[in-house]
Amino acid sequence: MNPLTRLQGRWSVPALSALLIAASYAVAQSTSPTAWADALMIAAAVVAGTPVLIKAWHALTAKVIGIDLLVSVAAIGAVLVGNYWEAAAVTFLFAVGHSLESATLNRTRAALAELIAVAPDVAVVMREGQQLEVPATEVAKGETVLVKNGARVPVDGVVSGGTGALDEASITGESMPVDKLSGDQVFAGTVSTGGFLQVTATGVGADTTLARIIHRVEEAQEAKARTHALMDRFSAWYTPAIIVLAVVVGLVTADVVLALTLLVIACPGALVISIPVSIVAGIGRGAKDGILIKGGEFLETSAKIDVVAVDKTGTLTEGRPRLTDVVALHPDIDGSEVLRMAARAEAGSEHPLARPVLEAAAEAGLPVLGLPSHTEPVPGKGIVASLDGHRIAVGNLPLIEVENHDGHDLDEAREVVAQLASAGRTPMVVACDGRVIGVVAVADRVRDDAAEMVARLHSVGVKKVVMMTGDIEPVGRAAAARVGIDEVLAGLLPEDKLRAVEDLQRQGHVVAMVGDGVNDAPALATADIGVAMGAAGTGVAIETADIALMKDDLLTLPEAVSLARRTVNTMRQNIAVALGTVAVLLAGVLFGGVTMAIGMLVHEVSVLVVIGNAMRLLRRPADNRPVGRRRAQLPEASPIRASASRMSSPRVPRGVTTPDSLR
């Protein structure tokens, strides 16, 4: 069916009905007998009422008493008692209202419909050297798929050849195309805006990020908030109660018109849809911007967030620490030897701090051959490795103090460590057989928009932004000061983060915890709202986080909080409108003044007001244009002799933050 015929179909009934009503009035004004006017009025009621009657019949055969049946009974009753105008008006208003409702309700569901529409249907695969077009769901994992300019990516996968740019708006809400090179992740449902990509399929059909998003959005829109369940119970009770009231009133007063009028207002239209329509619109709006909220319950909680706890590494920072300093502290050993020793000791380590040391050693052309004969990670402190019969320790001061059996002087090392830390770097002392030989330091760059994110969180009503980090206090402070963080919780082990969240909750705060959804899962689960950033790449985060931010963009966080608040406000306004309407109509009918036509008019208007109010959520507020961001640039690490005077100015964050938790 094309849109035009659908439109004609939707509006032909009310239009014809309106025409007949107008004709009836015209005839009534003329000298013709009133029978003609009445006949036209009845015809109008029949035209507008027939579809209602058919629906009512469908419902009855399924043993359901719905609004269609109530309206049919009221209209037929009105015709029988000779209120032709009322019958026509009720059915006409109902037909118009109903058409408007379907049109607008479908609009509120548009976000989901669009997601479903971008699901790819065909894929071009390479099989036995031939290009072959197959249904997207029949691509096997590991097959190579070709994505040409303008085509939709049919599967989740990894680029194995070629280059191109993809519009990922359907997944991340990012409007700027993203360049893709070999090794990059691509998502089904994104569109090529140029270039030619060969993609190795990693996920097909229901196992794609797009399918997960669709499921998440559907489940979120279906999940009922507490208020919602309450309203549902109220409406379930309301309709039968009014029907009983109508029957009783009819029997007691013998006022048939009054009884019929009660029937008209017995369907709690606005009551029933006030909440779901707000939630569908709010969650749909979020999905378009790459913000997945788990459901109404979580919207309500998110609207109450007053503390946001942010994990520093990888969230406030880029999460790629680089080596910044090498300081030699032993007369016979130079800086490059200190770095080489540290790199060799770290060669077998899994810890995030090992990588920058190894990378720096490789860049400096220092060979790191083989693995240490024995390595022993010391959680929270560092690592101890056996190399060529020597015992090399790399880690924080407590580790070195333990290693330092012979009581060598550690003052110089302490001073250097303090200087580096106050500059926001993570220092690691290197010791050989218990003697300090030097210090290496790494730093992780604060993201450009971290300060903006904190400012926006404050402006949407978050009282306190707390930074959690495994770093020692001065390192944490250095980063926090630059970003405008209210409170720093430093020196935390992963299990401490969970406790820190609980402490904040005990102080009566509603806490949102932001992390990557993988390493900080326990704290995310404990927080009132767990927010996973950059979730597009991890299926787990999409499934589990209370709020999943698909893009790795800090500024979507304040947007999510603000959206939650606006959605909850909309819900409240809608409930007020719905309850107000019910009260006014009941009073109006029982104390006179509200006729059937007016009752229907008020009822339909209230429904449309509720839908219209929810639709305001679909508009993007003017103040948060999404900021398109390219891949983060890494800082130039400049090895310096540690000195506190070399601190960067607060305005320009230069490679000065650090990875969490020295083991």
Add this chain to the structure above:
Amino acid sequence: MTATSPTTITTALRAEGFSCPSCVAKIEKQVGRLKGVESVKVHFATARIVVVHDPAVASTDDLVAAVAKAGYTARPAAF
């Protein structure tokens, strides 16, 4: 699609044109009456219909037909 017992599967249909929540009960009863349908849940918010059924007795086409009988258009969901 997940199996809930040896012979039943779960099928999701996506429907159009839900406007009043009374359609929920209507469709649930209409589809629930079919032989071979174990359970049916209609979600008003998303216009999604989730049916647990025995495909040998009630095929997906039968489900779509039952929804049509209640006055609505539905299509089986790809995922």
